[in-house]
Amino acid sequence: MKYLERGYLEKDELPPFPSKERLRKKSVAYIECPQPIPCSPCYEACPADAIKMENINDPPEVDYEKCTGCMKCIRVCPGLAIFMLRLRNGGIGEVTLQYEFLPWLKKGDRVRLLNRKGEIVGEGVVNWVLPPERNDHTSLVRVEMPAELIFEVRAVKPVEVRK
Amino acid sequence: MPMTRFEDGRLQEHPILEFERKREVTIYFNGKPIKAYEGETVAAALYAAGIRVFSRSFRWHRPRGFFCAIGKCSACMMEVDGIPNVRTCKTYVRDGMQVRTQSGVPDAEKDVFAVFDNIIDRFFPHGSHYKKFTSPKPLRNFVTRQLRKMTGFGNPPKATFGGKAGYEEIDVDVLVIGGGSGGMSAAINAGKYGAKVLLADENPFLGGQLVKQTHRFFGSARHRAGTRGIRIAKILEEEIAKLENVDVRKETWVFGIYSREVGAFQRGDEDKLLRIRAKKIVVATGAYERTLVFENNDLPGVYGAGGVQTLMNVYGIKPGNIGLIVGSGNVGLILTYQLRQAGVEVAAIVEAMPHIGGYFVHAAKVRRLGIPIYTRHTILKALGKRSVEGAIISKLDENWKPVKGSERRIDCDFICVAVGLSPTHELLYQAGCEMKFVPEVGGIVPLRTRYNETTVSGIYVAGDVAGIEEATAAIMEGRIAGIHAATTLGYGGDEAKQELEEAVKDLEEFRAGPFGERICQGLEKCVIGSEVRI
Ligand SMILES: Cc1cc2nc3c(=O)[nH]c(=O)nc-3n(C[C@H](O)[C@H](O)[C@H](O)COP(=O)(O)OP(=O)(O)OC[C@H]3O[C@@H](n4cnc5c(N)ncnc54)[C@H](O)[C@@H]3O)c2cc1C
Ligand code: SF4
Ligand code: SF4
Ligand code: FES
Numbered sequence: 001m002k003y004l005e006r007g008y009l010e011k012d013e014l015p016p017f018p019s020k021e022r023l024r025k026k027s028v029a030y031i032e033c034p035q036p037i038p039c040s041p042c043y044e045a046c047p048a049d050a051i052k053m054e055n056i057n058d059p060p061e062v063d064y065e066k067c068t069g070c071m072k073c074i075r076v077c078p079g080l081a082i083f084m085l086r087l088r089n090g091g092i093g094e095v096t097l098q099y100e101f102l103p104w105l106k107k108g109d110r111v112r113l114l115n116r117k118g119e120i121v122g123e124g125v126v127n128w129v130l131p132p133e134r135n136d137h138t139s140l141v142r143v144e145m146p147a148e149l150i151f152e153v154r155a156v157k158p159v160e161v162r163k
Numbered sequence: 164m165p166m167t168r169f170e171d172g173r174l175q176e177h178p179i180l181e182f183e184r185k186r187e188v189t190i191y192f193n194g195k196p197i198k199a200y201e202g203e204t205v206a207a208a209l210y211a212a213g214i215r216v217f218s219r220s221f222r223w224h225r226p227r228g229f230f231c232a233i234g235k236c237s238a239c240m241m242e243v244d245g246i247p248n249v250r251t252c253k254t255y256v257r258d259g260m261q262v263r264t265q266s267g268v269p270d271a272e273k274d275v276f277a278v279f280d281n282i283i284d285r286f287f288p289h290g291s292h293y294k295k296f297t298s299p300k301p302l303r304n305f306v307t308r309q310l311r312k313m314t315g316f317g318n319p320p321k322a323t324f325g326g327k328a329g330y331e332e333i334d335v336d337v338l339v340i341g342g343g344s345g346g347m348s349a350a351i352n353a354g355k356y357g358a359k360v361l362l363a364d365e366n367p368f369l370g371g372q373l374v375k376q377t378h379r380f381f382g383s384a385r386h387r388a389g390t391r392g393i394r395i396a397k398i399l400e401e402e403i404a405k406l407e408n409v410d411v412r413k414e415t416w417v418f419g420i421y422s423r424e425v426g427a428f429q430r431g432d433e434d435k436l437l438r439i440r441a442k443k444i445v446v447a448t449g450a451y452e453r454t455l456v457f458e459n460n461d462l463p464g465v466y467g468a469g470g471v472q473t474l475m476n477v478y479g480i481k482p483g484n485i486g487l488i489v490g491s492g493n494v495g496l497i498l499t500y501q502l503r504q505a506g507v508e509v510a511a512i513v514e515a516m517p518h519i520g521g522y523f524v525h526a527a528k529v530r531r532l533g534i535p536i537y538t539r540h541t542i543l544k545a546l547g548k549r550s551v552e553g554a555i556i557s558k559l560d561e562n563w564k565p566v567k568g569s570e571r572r573i574d575c576d577f578i579c580v581a582v583g584l585s586p587t588h589e590l591l592y593q594a595g596c597e598m599k600f601v602p603e604v605g606g607i608v609p610l611r612t613r614y615n616e617t618t619v620s621g622i623y624v625a626g627d628v629a630g631i632e633e634a635t636a637a638i639m640e641g642r643i644a645g646i647h648a649a650t651t652l653g654y655g656g657d658e659a660k661q662e663l664e665e666a667v668k669d670l671e672e673f674r675a676g677p678f679g680e681r682i683c684q685g686l687e688k689c690v691i692g693s694e695v696r697i
Contacts, residue, residue, distance in 0.1 A: 004518040007530035021351040036676050038635075039381040041389035056383055057676025066490030076389035078379035101504060102167050102178050118533025136391065137179045138379070146367050155531040 002035065008116035017065040017151065020087065027076040027086040027096065031060050032154075033079055042082060043071040049117045074098060075135050084142070093147035094127070095154075099139045104132055104160065111156040113145055121152055123159065167506030171198060172211030174479040178504050179377040179391070182479035188258035188576050193270045203597055205237045205251035205262055206232065207478040215463040215550040217241065217251065219266040221314040223283060224276040226549050228463025228507025232470035234365070235451040235587070235684045241265055246320040252473075255367070266314065272549070276313055314366050323638065329435030335361045335410070337648045338425055338441035340590065342484055343371020344634040345626020346447030347399040348641025353445075354409040356655030361439060362409060363427055365416040369403070370396030371449050372469065372627075373634060375476040377504070378497055381522070382635040382673070392634065399638075412437070422593040423621065443621045443648035447641060450584035450605065450627035451580035455489060457545030460580075464551025468498045468581035475505050483577035488512040489542050493633075495581030498528045509576045513540040513556050515563065522678075542578070543570060558644070586628045595619055604630030610691050612645040613667055615640055623648060630689070632682055639670040 003009050009032055018028045029050070031042065036057045043053040043060055050066035051073065053059075074082040074096065084096035099105060109126045122145060130140035143156055168175040174182065185201035192209060201207035206217065206229050216226040217239045229349060234253035242263040243249040249260065255659040267274030287295070296306040312318075337353045339346045342364030350362040368374060376392025387395050403409050414430040415437065425444065427437040452467035464483070468490070471482045486502055488495045491514035512529070517539050519526045526536060539559045546553040558569035560634050585606040592598060596609040596617040608630050609617045616623050624643035626637035643666045650659040673682055 001518070002525075004523055007519055007523070007526035007536045009527070032527065037381060037522050037524070037678055038383075038673055038676050039388060040383045044384040045389075055675070056673065057678075076379070076384075078381050078389055079522065080528050081524045095307055100178050101505070102176060104178075114531055114533065115529065116531050118531050132178070136394070154527075 023087040027084040030112040033081040041076045045072040096142040099141045100131035113153040114155040190260040199256040223280045232473040329433045337443045339445045341447035343370040345637035345641040348638040349445040352642045352645030354406040356649040358649040360409040363415040371622035375472040445623040447625045448587040464577045468579045487575040490581035491519045495527035496521045512536045615644040
């Protein structure tokens, strides 16, 4: 389990990608939670029976065809391990992630895009948020970025710090 | 970099927490006025005012700061309103309070005896006080008196006790000692079947360690996973409030178990001594933090991870500008994330093992913020004179020895030691419970049945004191201990007995994964046959 030496997943350790067609249809949950830990709220939250988990210690596995993109799982995941992914037309992609820092991000904010190691890989724009007060202080932030980055970007930081 | 506003050392905003600061008061530290807010401890207020040296060590007069912030290490002892050896991390500020450091001349900060650190071994090697200045008698008396003063054990109280001292005798079915997740759960589960319960905790709030856990918990939804630790504390407290037969005593410190009678001291408008006669006792006193051996590990600025959490998440005080975290278990990883949420930088996490100790998802959370995790690394020393100014870390080889030439300086102004906890088991020893050293569960723990009853019949354990695990397991153990105590007293009937078996099964299932493996190995060494029948 090399990922436990580094604290991030390398390409060959990632879960299978959803198909391009699926990613174009609507957003889909992509879960990066490979280690068996006693945790199951994502599985319990899913109304579409899209998350497979044999027992509480079993890592979750998403059936991308069953996933409706409802975002119930990403709202509760304590591991911040779920990302909603989507492809739009014109080479644009979207990643929705959990965000718990000040200042809170708002629609229209420009953000730096960080990969799993915290390296800056580009810039994006926030195009939707679930405000923190609607989800016990975990905001959901959807960020628009170049399509090829949706399997890389896993954190964002505001470009300029507002007063 | 996320920005969070600070003012006078205190966080003014936080993504998750709201700090309610009560009335502003003034306390006096070695005569100097210090601003504080009611509800803050003396140590927290001093820290916010930039004070880092709280005491001096006995022999070498090395500076000491706080370490644990929960009353377990005694590094923060000072003279408060004329009373010596008061733990300032457990003492709440009051307007006009006089606080003095009790070691060092003129005070702990500028102690002139600090020169001892360099010379004392040359002139007075260890044990020499048995041989030097022993006669004539007047000289011995004189030297003894001066030495006592220098060590900083404090002077005899100048103040006489001014409060009113009351006394109360209480009879209960079940006494629960400790109001953390384990204790609260025990009180709820014994109480719901009708047992008369008293829950005592030394803090002015319930929740134990939960009150600083701002993150969402793991487990299943049934175990309140996905809910923040701080909210779980509130939910449990509300459940307790609904039970009329559960009496909650906060600021109540249990100091002794004398067969089935218990002595406690309750603070309040009237301080009083409690004599509690209990048919069953659940000990849920939690754990304290371990430290680690490295050069200068006693320097102010080297803190327990939980101590920093308390300072930051309970009192809203900024621990420093940039920290180094030692240990990559869940506590170290979560603390790192919480520091960033409070707008504090983290230079790195070092971990001696070849892999991360905590959950991968916790590590990934901080790694993607650009915080390096150095596995197979350790801290060699802390740098600085009166407080931490940096640290030297080094790689470790396969034999856990530092690799020469791999040393590297890390700039930081505080260091958090997150290398594990040890059970707070003193009361169990005193009660005569049979104890055993089981490293898998964190150290010396009591032998117990599968219903968490110790070898002293009627005394139960729940939570970290029974073995270091986590809050969900503590809640489940509290449930088992609470129901067993109630049902053996005749409460609850078949329903309770049935729930008890379910509770035991639930916990077994919870521990069935790889993370529970070590716990289970440990438990095999300390769970005795279930001779306690129901
Ligand atoms: C940084 C960190 C992160 C954690 N993350 C998680 C997590 O994600 N999920 C999870 O499940 N768990 C987590 N935990 C663990 C969890 O918080 C603890 O395991 C749990 O709180 C233990 O509960 P307890 O009741 O045994 O002890 P505590 O919560 O420590 O409570 C003990 C109580 O007893 C009181 N007490 C002690 N002695 C006396 C006495 N003599 N008289 C009166 N009162 C006394 C203390 O004041 C305290 O309130 C975390 C812990 C830490 C430190
Ligand atoms: S987004 Fe909705 S449907 Fe898809 S996995 Fe999550 S909870 Fe299930
Ligand atoms: S809720 Fe999150 S951390 Fe828990 S199992 Fe699901 S993906 Fe993993
Ligand atoms: S006892 Fe106060 S800091 Fe440890």
